[in-house]
Amino acid sequence: MENDKTADLISKPLNVINIGLEGFATELKQQGVSVTHVDWSPPAGGDPKIADLLSKLGT
Amino acid sequence: MRSVIINEVRHGFYLDSVALMRYSKTIASMDGVEEAALMMASPSNRQIMSDAGLLNDVSVDAEGGDLIVGIRASNTEAAETARTEANLILDQPTTSGLGEAWRPKSIRAAVKINPEANLALISVAGDFAAAEARKFLRRGLHVMMFSDNVSITDELSLKKEARDLGLLVMGPDCGTAIINGTPLAFANVVPKGSIGVIGASGTGTQEITCLIAQGGGGISQTLGVGGRDLKDEIGGITTLMALDALDADPDTCHIVLISKPPAKTVADKVVARIGASKKTFTVCFIGATDWDLPTNATFASSLKLASENALGGKALFANFDVNTIAKPASAAKVCGLFSGGTLCAEIQTLFISAGLSVMSNAAIPGVDTLSENSTAHTIIDLGSDEYTQGRPHPMIDPSVRDGALETAMADTSVGIVLVDVVIGYGAYEDPAGHLVASLGTSLSGSTLVIASVTGTDGDPQGRLSQIAKLEAAGILVAPSNADAAELALACLKLAG
Numbered sequence: 001m002e003n004d005k006t007a008d009l010i011s012k013p014l015n016v017i018n019i020g021l022e023g024f025a026t027e028l029k030q031q032g033v034s035v036t037h038v039d040w041s042p043p044a045g046g047d048p049k050i051a052d053l054l055s056k057l058g059t
Numbered sequence: 060m061r062s063v064i065i066n067e068v069r070h071g072f073y074l075d076s077v078a079l080m081r082y083s084k085t086i087a088s089m090d091g092v093e094e095a096a097l098m099m100a101s102p103s104n105r106q107i108m109s110d111a112g113l114l115n116d117v118s119v120d121a122e123g124g125d126l127i128v129g130i131r132a133s134n135t136e137a138a139e140t141a142r143t144e145a146n147l148i149l150d151q152p153t154t155s156g157l158g159e160a161w162r163p164k165s166i167r168a169a170v171k172i173n174p175e176a177n178l179a180l181i182s183v184a185g186d187f188a189a190a191e192a193r194k195f196l197r198r199g200l201h202v203m204m205f206s207d208n209v210s211i212t213d214e215l216s217l218k219k220e221a222r223d224l225g226l227l228v229m230g231p232d233c234g235t236a237i238i239n240g241t242p243l244a245f246a247n248v249v250p251k252g253s254i255g256v257i258g259a260s261g262t263g264t265q266e267i268t269c270l271i272a273q274g275g276g277g278i279s280q281t282l283g284v285g286g287r288d289l290k291d292e293i294g295g296i297t298t299l300m301a302l303d304a305l306d307a308d309p310d311t312c313h314i315v316l317i318s319k320p321p322a323k324t325v326a327d328k329v330v331a332r333i334g335a336s337k338k339t340f341t342v343c344f345i346g347a348t349d350w351d352l353p354t355n356a357t358f359a360s361s362l363k364l365a366s367e368n369a370l371g372g373k374a375l376f377a378n379f380d381v382n383t384i385a386k387p388a389s390a391a392k393v394c395g396l397f398s399g400g401t402l403c404a405e406i407q408t409l410f411i412s413a414g415l416s417v418m419s420n421a422a423i424p425g426v427d428t429l430s431e432n433s434t435a436h437t438i439i440d441l442g443s444d445e446y447t448q449g450r451p452h453p454m455i456d457p458s459v460r461d462g463a464l465e466t467a468m469a470d471t472s473v474g475i476v477l478v479d480v481v482i483g484y485g486a487y488e489d490p491a492g493h494l495v496a497s498l499g500t501s502l503s504g505s506t507l508v509i510a511s512v513t514g515t516d517g518d519p520q521g522r523l524s525q526i527a528k529l530e531a532a533g534i535l536v537a538p539s540n541a542d543a544a545e546l547a548l549a550c551l552k553l554a555g
Binding site for chain 2: 005006007008009010011012013014015016017018019020021022023024025027028031033034036037038039040041042043044045046047048051052054055056058
């Protein structure tokens with residue numbers, strides 16, 4: 001197991017991509033954290049099974 | 060007269076669950092409206108709306124990516140007025156505290172414009188959370204997954220993939236983390252310090268980090284792992300990675316691990332990993348009374364004891380004497396109504412240690428499940444699924460507790476109502492104010508209300524101002540959840 005990336009996470013400035021509750025992104029921004037909020041909507045026309053399949057295919 | 064049900068479907072229209080809950084409340088409070096809900100049309104939400112009598116045949120055409128408006132009103136005019144208002148609300152431009160001119164609509168676009176991003180915070184509906192997490196992992200981001208209702212199969216698959224990539228998956232159902240001093244989701248403003256926390260529990264982690272802060276300590280990192288990480292099926296993948304990370308972190312001197320009692324096979328791996336470390340540990344498996352640990356680790360049976368141990372044995376709130384504020388309970392039964400699952404578990408632990416009979420919807424070992432005819436003390440976790448299906452968590456929307464509070468305060472067999480007030484980022488803006496307003500005139504009755512506030516003075520709501528509101532209303536406030544249990548026990552004792 002390579003753990004260098006976790007060491008990076010806890011030693012470098014936090015930079016967040018937020019999907020879902022916008023309030024989380026707003027609060028991070030208020031704290032001066034770099035945050036990108038995604039204007040998200042359910043993928044694959046809202047079909048979870050197709051969304052899961054597409055994510056496994058890397059799309 | 061027969062109620063009128065109106066439905067409207069907006070195809071491909073998404074709003075987050077907190078926004079929708081706010082709008083639902085606005086519509087439901089209109090004159091003549093009996094019930095209303097605006098929800099994404101996932102199968103579970105459609106079932107909730109159907110059970111609430113909010114669906115007619117039109118909504119059958121809605122898919123998971125569509126939004127359904129459901130209104131049940133006493134007459135057609137009221138229903139139509141509510142529909143108009145709902146449409147006005149949904150048509151208004153989205154206001155944002157973020158102030159960006161443009162927002163990416165996909166994860167691919169978000170990573171492209173923010174290639175330095177190192178953490179994805181995911182709070183979309185559980186049906187989609189695993190798929191979205193996978194996209195982030197494959198783009199090299201760690202994941203904090205607040206979403207729940209993710210299958211354990213998906214959790215295992217994600218965590219294995221993440222481990223192979225050297226990435227953390229915190230969650231699913233991970234409510235709390237503090238990374239490099241930044242509270243994420245439901246977390247509190249605490250000083251930087253040398254104590255690292257690994258938590259499979261959101262409110263347990265919040266209580267411990269806040270008590271450490273109040274005891275003069277500080278937090279290096281707080282890593283959430285999700286409530287199922289220490290189950291057999293997952294094998295503690297994230298916990299073990301978090302232990303490796305904090306063990307290697309030069310800023311972390313002592314590590315606190317908080318979880319429900321783990322599966323034996325997983326516990327063995329975790330305990331062996333702890334034993335291999337040169338650092339010291341506090342292990343709090345809430346619900347367990349003891350655990351066989353290596354010499355560099357100490358077991359704590361409560362969140363308060365865990366905090367005290369992490370502080371090097373410093374006694375917290377040594378000047379707090381329950382006997383100075385305890386009053387005799389008017390009846391023999393305690394009803395605990397908790398928004399925090401681990402706070403609920405801690406109370407159960409302390410009550411059964413005191414020899415009391417307890418029942419709960421989230422029973423720890425030694426506690427009975429709920430039963431109508433039992434005289435046992437009732438300790439309820441209002442954040443569990445049966446209370447939050449289709450509703451926000453009570454830490455976001457404290458009105459989830461209102462009905463149960465009213466019932467408990469009116470129950471003459473209940474002498475003490477015991478509650479938690481959890482503040483910090485993510486939590487409701489004024490939970491103490493809401494609690495006082497919800498209790499209203501019942502506070503002048505004979506039932507004692509005992510509370511504690513999980514939070515710090517640095518939190519947006521301010522711990523001291525929340526305590527002041529509770530005390531001004533006559534609520535007895537203890538400095539920690541464990542002290543609230545002790546205070547309740549003292550009030551029972553005074554009543555004989």
